[in-house]
Amino acid sequence: MKQRLWAVVLISAALAPSLRAQAPAFRSESTDVLVDVVVRDKHGRLIRGLTRSDLVVKEDGEEQTITSFRAVSASPGAATARPAEAEQSRVAAVRQERVQVSTQKRLVSLVYDRLGPDGRRLGRQASLDFLKKDLGPNVYYAVFTIDRGFKVVQPYTDDMARLKKAVEAATSGERSDFQSDLANMSRTANAAGNADGAESPTPSQGTVDGAAMSAAQAGQMAKEMLDFSEVLEREDLGRMSVFSLWAIVKELRKLPGRKTVLYFAEGLQMPNSMVEQFKSMLSEANRANVTVYAIDARGLTTVSDQGAANAKLSEAAQWSRYARNTQNETAAGNKQEFRTFDRAADSLRANQQNEMLELAESTGGFLIANTNDLRPNLEKLSEEFNTYYEITYHPKNQVYDGRFRAIAVSVTSRKDAVVQARDGYFALPVMEGQTVFSYEAPLLRVLSRNPLPRELEFRAGVVQFRQRMGLQQAALVFDLPLKNVAFAKDEKVGKYRTHITVLALVKDADGRVVSKLSRDVPLNEPMDRLEGFQQGRFIVTRAINLAPGRYTVESVAADQEGQRVSAKKSVLVVMRHTGEASVSDITLVRRIDKPAEERDPQDALQVPVGRIVPTLIDSVPGGSGKLLSLFFTLYPDETSQDPPKVVLDLLRDGQVVSRTSPALPPAGPDGSIPYVANIPLDSVAAAQYQFRATLVQGNFGAQKSIYLNIE
Structure with a gap:
């Protein structure tokens, strides 16, 4: 695993x-914060013609000095701002300009995250409709899919034929289905575990007959497996979604222009263990000026995501009541009680549509959900894509403390203005x-x-x-x-x-x-x-x-x-x-974990017997039954005809205490020979020692050693 x-x-x-x-x-060399701003009136109509003097940007409640302002318009003459020269003469050192969208490079990322058949159809149609409308000059689209892995279907291009082909490929086929197996397991667990009709998770009391006990045990085992599988599945899916989006954001940060992600999904899994990564990804998206528009590809549905959240919270509450009221403790009850906090925490993130909403609104976009007709929302998206204001400011607070800096943009000249912009970022240094x-x-x-x-x-x-x-x-x-x-x-x-x-x-x-x-x-x-x-x-x-x-x-x-x-x-x-043969550094072994499902060739600690967990301590307990376990890897000269040998020495004050020359296992596909040496310490006195490993191959030798204390 x-x-x-x-x-x-x-x-x-x-x-x-x-x-x-x-x-x-x-402190960063470039700490300017760039914010794309969309302004509408109370009826939802775009407000054009605003100038720098109409807008105020605050960070953590403190007004910031706008260092750059641009009004980007979809059509000539759409932005009827006052002349930039007049504004510049009134506000010294502030740059203001109006640009046409045709001169502004725009990058759009179409991302499809584990869509089912209906979601694929809806996503395909919406994407093709959007391409027809918004494939203009200087607009480049890329297509990505997320399932068991992250795939680049089409790099950024303005070639309509390639884009259509990529969208078709990304929205065809079948997704990997983890849910059906879990659902079947859940039904089995509930049927066996709740055979007595109990509605609350009350642990069994007293003695029951053998058959009933067997059914209860089977149900409980299935429930345990289901809980464990669900946790792992949510972590895997959440991790894949977050880090795939992060990969896109990291590359977009290097490029200028308007950057938009259209994220098609059927909910966003967000276990409690992934919240930190999720927030950091949102922060980096905001620093990279990437806006995410989330589209729930389930369309109109009668099932509420809040039901899953309520179920987890209810289960946590039931076990909490049981812990307060019961006088009889059981191992099963204690185990479930310990999980109460985890269930309560996960319930806050179990509404997958809310996670999509946070993804969108935190980056200045919006969520399209609960509808089979995406055209009105896509029209709104297209408006925001083509008409917006771009504000840059240099934060007055230059302290990198990791805290969240809230951004608020307001319009002073119109009371009916509704502002849409990213909500902030984490103050982090750049590496x-x-x-x-x-x-x-x-x-x-x-x-x-x-x-x-x-x-x-x-x-x-x-x-x-x-x-x-x-x-x-x-x-x-x-x-x-x-x-x-x-x-x-x-x-x-x-x-x-x-x-x-x-x-x-x-x-x-x-x-x-x-x-x-x-x-x-x-x-x-x-x-x-x-x-x-x-x-x-x-x-x-x-x-x-x-x-x-x-x-x-x-x-x-x-x-x-x-x-x-x-x-x-x-x-x-x-x-x-300079030599062909060599010996790695030597490290003490803390333990050896089970072999990984897929061995990482870059990880030298993954060896055939398992994964070596090293320790950097230099003292080990000696005495009867104790072992000194050390790990190193031999790298023989693959061009030599002489077989490699190893000599292991334990030295005290420069004198050899023990010497062995064990038989070596065969070399791996890469020619290396990982080796774990186990030295009994029954008769080894407490003192400082040197352990030395020497690779001998013909007339050539390579050597490494480590010093340690045997107590």
Whole structure:
């Protein structure tokens, strides 16, 4: 199963004082904010002819100075603004101009997200109708589909024949259907689990006969499977939708002009675990001046999405009442009680049409839904596409704190004006080639402190593997012991709460971020898991590729519950390899997870036996029954006729304590030999040791070592 991201929440408003104490040092080279504005009267008619003096833009309630203003009109003479020269003479240093839409480059992205047969027909017809109306000069369309993956059906073009063909291809065929299997499972679970006619999720009491017990158990097992499958499905679908839209937004940010996304879907899945990514994607769309118009391709329907939200909230409420009123605890009851918060949180996002509404309105567009006749709304969309005002301002607040900055645009000259514009953005620094999440901003500020805070124990580093095509394959590793992380107890419900945030950056010699790793993990778990939690380590890895050179690794760990933070900086040197054979860095093994369904060739920690979870600690317990487990990879010279051999040495004070030369497994398809060495520590005295791995092939050898303490 593919690795899934932990649930994340927006934390900037609730950060510990220690994280807020210092002013940030991050400032962007270009912080201007561009806002497309559509203005209508109370009857829905477009208001034309407004000037810069008619509009006021505020950020977080504070009026901003407009540095650029443009009125874009679909037809000559449509914008009857006062002359720009008069306005410029009255407002110094403010640029105002009127342009015709024919001279303004416009980019439209048609996106079709998992449409059923009816949705495909509606989406196809609406798209073709829109193309007929709005394929004018300097207008370029692209076509994308989202299903099990993200596909570019047609890159941006103004060729009508190609676009029609792409729309037909994107709206034909069948979507992957996950829902039918879940629906069948749900009916089975409900039939078996509610055979006694109970309407509330009351756990079974007392003893029942064998047959009844079997049916109840079967129903409960099916319900557990359904709950788990539903969570995974919502996460997978939500992730695919959000990151596909994000991919479009990131590329559009590089281009000038009016940028619009027409998003055809039958609802937008948004599990609680994807909310942070969703908000960050909306923020980047707003910074990129991308407007999203969402079209619910289900058309007119009698089924309300709010029903699903109400069902989840009702289920959470039932279990909450049970927890308050019952005197008899059961394992099943406790398990369901622990899920009450998750159900309540998910209920807030279960209305898929509301998620489409937020996607559209947050970026300055609108939602088209609950109708089979899209023509009036498409006409309105076309108007907004061709007639609007473009405002640019330089924010007075240049602090990058990760907070949401609300944008409000108003018209001072007309009381009946209804303004449609994007609602804001997150104040995040810009990293070329990297996505910055809002929860990362406070940690980035910590890295600007001098001296760096040291309130938590953690390690971060880069494990280097093989070099090919001039790039070093490596793994960025973050290792945080959990024994010192604070937690809050809730004895009444038998749960504990903790919150961990980590960030690691790899910067080149010029200070550019070439790789980034981060996680924001709030946990709310049963008390019986606390001891195991405190004995564990929070380990995160990311596969990276680095060119030879000198780098800096900057890392931060934050214990939100304990209001503590630590940061470190270290130097990393990637050497250029001259020999054919080599040995990777050696790392201690924390555990070996099950093999991934699909092995990632870029991830050197994915090996045939499973996925290696490394640890950066340098001390291990010794004694009877203890093992020293280490991982490394051998890269023999594929052109040599000599078979490779490995010699493993354990040294103390430079003297060999033990030496072995184990048989090697066969090389993989890429010629590498991943190896896990397990050394018994029964008779090894406590001291500092050096573990050394030597690859011998004919007259050539390569060697790597690691120093560690056996306690």
